[in-house]
Amino acid sequence: MNTIEIEKSLEQIAQDVAAGACTLHDFPFRLMEAYDASRNEVTKLRMKHPAGLAATDILWPKKMLYRPAAPGEVQNVVEALKASLVGKKGAAAKNAPRFLVSTDGDEFLAVDIKTGESPGFDRLADLPVNYDYLMPMFGVERYKPAAETTADVRAARHMAKFHDAILDANPGFGVDHVHDLNLFMTRILFCMFAEDTGIFKKKLFVDTLRREAMQIDGSDTRRVIEDVFIALDIPVEANRAGAGVQSRRIATDFPYVNGGLFRDRTAVPVFNRRARRLLLEAADLHWDQIHADIFGSMIQAIVHTDMRADFGMHYTSVPNIMKVLEPLFLSSLREQLTIAGDSVSALGKLVDRISKIRVFDPACGSGNFLIIAYRELRRIETEAFRRIRDVKRKGQLALPDYHTGIKISSFYGVDPVDFACETAKLSLWISQYQMNQKLGEICSSPAPALPLTDAGSIRVGNALRIAWSDVCPSDPASEIFIVGNPPYLGRPKRTADQQDDMAAVFSAEPGVFGNLDYVAAWFARAADFGRLTGATAAFVTTNSLFQGEQVPLLWPLLRSKGAEYSFCYTPFKWSNSAAKNAGVICVIVGLRPISNRPKAIFSIEHKIAASNVNPYLVDAPDIFVERRSSSIAGLPEIELGSAAKDAGHLSLDTQEMEALLDAHPEARSLIRPIYGAQEYLQGDLRYCLWISDDQLALASSIPSIAGRLRLVSEARAKSTKASTAASAAWPHRFNEIRHRDEPFLIIPRICSERRSHLPCGFLPEGTVATDQAFAVYNAPTWLFSIVSSRLHLDWTATVGGRLKTDYRYSNTLVYNTFPLPSLSAQQKTELEDHALAILRAREPYIADGRSLGWLYNPETTPDELRQAHRDLDRYLETIYIGRPFRDDTERLEHLFKLYARHSKPKNS
Template structure:
């Protein structure tokens, strides 16, 4: 698989070659990561779907057409209108005359018009033709991707040439070497060193094939660690280097040996224009050079600046801006804000490659420049702009992995240089570049084992500390043993049932502990499960015991931009602070509201947690989960087994029932079970034992249960003909089945009504002989948002719980007439579904394929039900949840009296 850098190089090669209109389409196919066999078939015409002369159309990838001079832009219209284009759905449309290129993304409608020689420069525009998602930030700054790709090749080549450096014990040395190397390449391009000073030394003295490069690099790095006049024993050429230090070269100076290949890659990296590097994302991208698994999607997914600002803005930058606005015409107040900036400390206890710290630093420096410019305007002088009072010393981080920690320091240095350069553009001067001042306070530690006070000391008088970051997203099943031990250290003896929490919960707990009674606040990113289900009801009450509150929150949104092969993570940002009278902010997509209170479900409502109830607290019928066989599978039959039995022994039809679990309900699958119910038919067991294949199955059940370590199962070994757990009444007319797990993509929860001939498995929740209006409740948007919020999810799927979801679901007091209306609505939903037979629930509730008539009756059901709550339909899910939590809190309060 080609990574974006390799695609860029391949497209650049096409741009530099002589244009051949007949060959371009096939060269483009090869450059965008298509196999030789695919290109050969395309060339032969067997897979070329184009209906335009000279065109090349590859299904799902691209449609290219050569054009007459000056006609590239006009040809896009013909490509759009092509019936073959509509059928083959290519990601990219491209027309060129060899001088100009006109291209378009069919999905977004974005267009590109550029000269042919710029084909490689705009490689990211064409990534969808290779099946890779395009991310605009990468397109705007392609040097970040190119630098990462070239450094990745260098890294791999060096490890191949130095296998002794590939072992874990030497990996720190390798990572530190790469960090120093990147610093030098950057420094010679931006003026920290003289132009090309480092490259000149390496390629002048390193040998033709890199045979002396190791010695040259060690000598250069050693010189940078020593003030001039203290470099005895080093070659004279090292005197040209300034003293750098600042911690970057203070550790042991080592370098791997170079072979011709790695030396070539070093030359390629040196030829890039490093002053264009964007430090906001550079850290994440450079970190990937040490992770081969991330190579295939370099530049495709990293934390974007807008998402980081979702954290930093409401955490403290918005307050800074508000204070600046108030102080704008008051010099003394502006100077107070300058002083405030010098006292703000930012702490990321899961800093990775430093993205949050870099963005925070840049944002603070930008505000400082604004203040200084304004003071100059108000007082007619610039004496306040002698130098910056915002230091890298104000930025703290904890990071477990070695290379990420080193990269974070480097990214902060790059950010500092660029901020100083901006300062010089405005005020005509900048602090001395060398020697380096102290860098960011990055500690390589396990954040769940180290005392945060030791990393970032508590704020002194006048200081403010803001904790911000994006801790790891790992659920219980994904946590490794060391991470589980970290959870034990944080929660054991303090919080119950913490093993069910996502790993990120530990950071929230430690952040709340850190900020308590201090001039500090925290805001962290987490998967939205942190505010659903068990986390909302078990974790947050313990966090609130630190006398903190949720000051702001971003409700569920997609956190980062991922390549096509990866689903975006649905996240929340939760900001916590000491209890305060300040306004609380609740942000949902692009809408912000001031909240009276933000509870653990991120709802503007009472601080309540929804606890499981064994009985409905709302007057609804009792719901239970279905029958549990615990039989080793011997009482269960597939279609073929059922037909074989009933063909050979027709009398078995009386003891065989349909057996439906979640999957069977949703996907319309058929499965059966032996249902030997002596309550309804005292002769059924004798009948079963008289049929040899059934008798054999019953004996196997007994054997399986005897081996069980579960006493409640082994106790049923003497009753092997029946299910261990049976919850259905002795007789019933019908049952309403609700699958326990369902896809989050579905706009409504699946629910079905079946007759008494169907046995439900324990993978469904069941209402026996319940009125039809229960279906109207379950199939409503109102019920779905309640379940999604209070029950949480299993992986990314909704998890339905009778005790936590149904028994607690807040409902108003319905009149008899209203219940009749809801029952009629439920029947309309079922009837509409039946009209689409044999389509299954999975088919019908696919959000992209849901029939219009079914969508319409669901909308009518929602409007009907919601009018019974507030007299009209709710505007959005936030309003739905606010009303539900108010009703729930009132019901709990009433029950407590």
């Protein structure tokens, strides 16, 4: 089935219908043909339903039930088709259709009976570009979300369509009334959830819409919704008419909600036919199946259209949120619950402690962290209540009425996006109701659903510019926990406003923030807030804050504020599958005022008690690694490769090189092979013009080379960097030359994080290394073993920083700081033997055309190469501690301790 042909066929059908060349009766047959249905099947159905037949419904068994509509009646026709499926197995019948379809020649509607979805368009002319919507009718299913989020995804998609329909009906509403639109969407969501969960009477909202908003064109829908919103905010029924409620039935039927949700009188948008239809369809969904913890983020995607491509992937996953909350405070509460056992007194103290907890997310978005924290606290409290109830029941004591002491007003958030804040409030209300229902299972007097309590602790604003104590006030009896997933953003990606944010946060340390990630500002603010209030914090963040040059910038600053790292999760790949997150390595780090309380390091597999969590997030002394101009272990000097800065004009591929030599054999002495990381790892042969001053006359006599030199000069002259512009005067030379005419050990500057060892190797004299690689000239063979070891890779990954997820090697920060015991002559000889074993294992594959990238891809690494590296690691690690290390954690702990012994510690 060719999708291009489908689009073209559908375009032709839409044009023919508009021109009268295709009747509404013939439309479904043309539709079948467009999707490549068999000719026999189409012919049989045409014969069964000839033009002029009194019964106009056309049933294609298991596929489609079609009925043409009079102008403006498409929605009513589809509703009638739905009604025709009720009873006698209906939609579950053997030949029940997948789609109910109708068109009046202009409007188009097709409801998917299996999923309950309707299209995000309502004009026949829009069908060609949305051809995939009907693909399930022809055996090709659309994306199916994970089972646990199906209801949320469906709801989010419906609300996205509704949101767009409202904007279509209200041009300029999204610009002039952003807050009004956001609040309107939030209120609509609440009403639909409330009628499906028992907060309102069953289907009160949707039945009211069907009864009172009867105009198909939507012209009276706005008035009905205005009445509902006003009624929900007026506690006394008799006062509702005076407040503006026109319908006496609405004034009578709807309960008082409170909580501030309907307090403000904001503009309600007008409706058109499509907006009314989509609202009614959305209200028919099962809102009681919504997960409050992820629903908020999905609904937030409604107003951010760039997030809609993959509903369900743009939120912090619940497992990741729990990695933050558990070690920060939940595990302490669960431990207290376990110790309390069935002691009513101890359980009462736990319940009292929980009631005083405050949770603050200064980058709250739609409230995921707050919602999960609220839910988990309620679960622990409810379990405590259950145990107290059981003890009193056994003792035949009067059972108390249990009321939660956890207020949603104790959950604080800040976010710059208005709709995110409104959604966070709504999600907290939903979570409160759901947890009250759980409490009601053990409680003789469950908390009433209404009126809502006020959730006014979520504030619109910039968390880096407002006082956190104004948002989340403290008192001596409260415990404050700061949580969240703040924006990361390295320096190149920050906006001017974000640069100003950083300058404001680090105003007392003006030289610090330049090379720090944006998220560092949240760590600094949390340290300040913790010093004032005793609050502890935990954030999800990129691991770049704890690697490379950022460590000596951030760590001394946090220590000066009296803060320390209390726990961490070792780096893990971000679990969401959205493409934008694919290149992010994350850590979770706890920050608290300095104390003697226990510390821990978590990995995916286990938790390890730590004597310390150092600035690189390993159990080692509080030191940080700074750049060095020479090796701390006395290793041979290392150089960065040469930089051409030639706009590519000194570079030649194999074909260009051969063409040049065919025309000018005398140019051979001007050409050399050149290697950077890409060329070395992937086996891409590349060459360069390497022209000494005494060869300039020869080079200039060759027209093609002279032309290249002229282009180099022009490109350099345009540079804004003074040194590069100056080098326009000698375009025959590389801009930065660090080359020696000697063989060298090459180390790629960038290496995939999937590799278990750094691929390095020896290159002959006459080869040039670019500035995308490092070179150790005349390197001893044993040095290959040091650089190729697992120990060296772990050091690189920890102190060297990363480019996205890839390892970023550094001469000053990795090679020169790598701690190595003094090696005997015998040990160097043994290391040479291991180096030669690795090179021998690689040789036949390289001769066969395999690249080093292939050899060190964990999915394709040959067994003999893998074993050669294991043998090397086992021997080298024995030099360090007399045996192989247990894991990477032990490797790093030992390396840092050795580094501390060989260098002066830099403490705050």
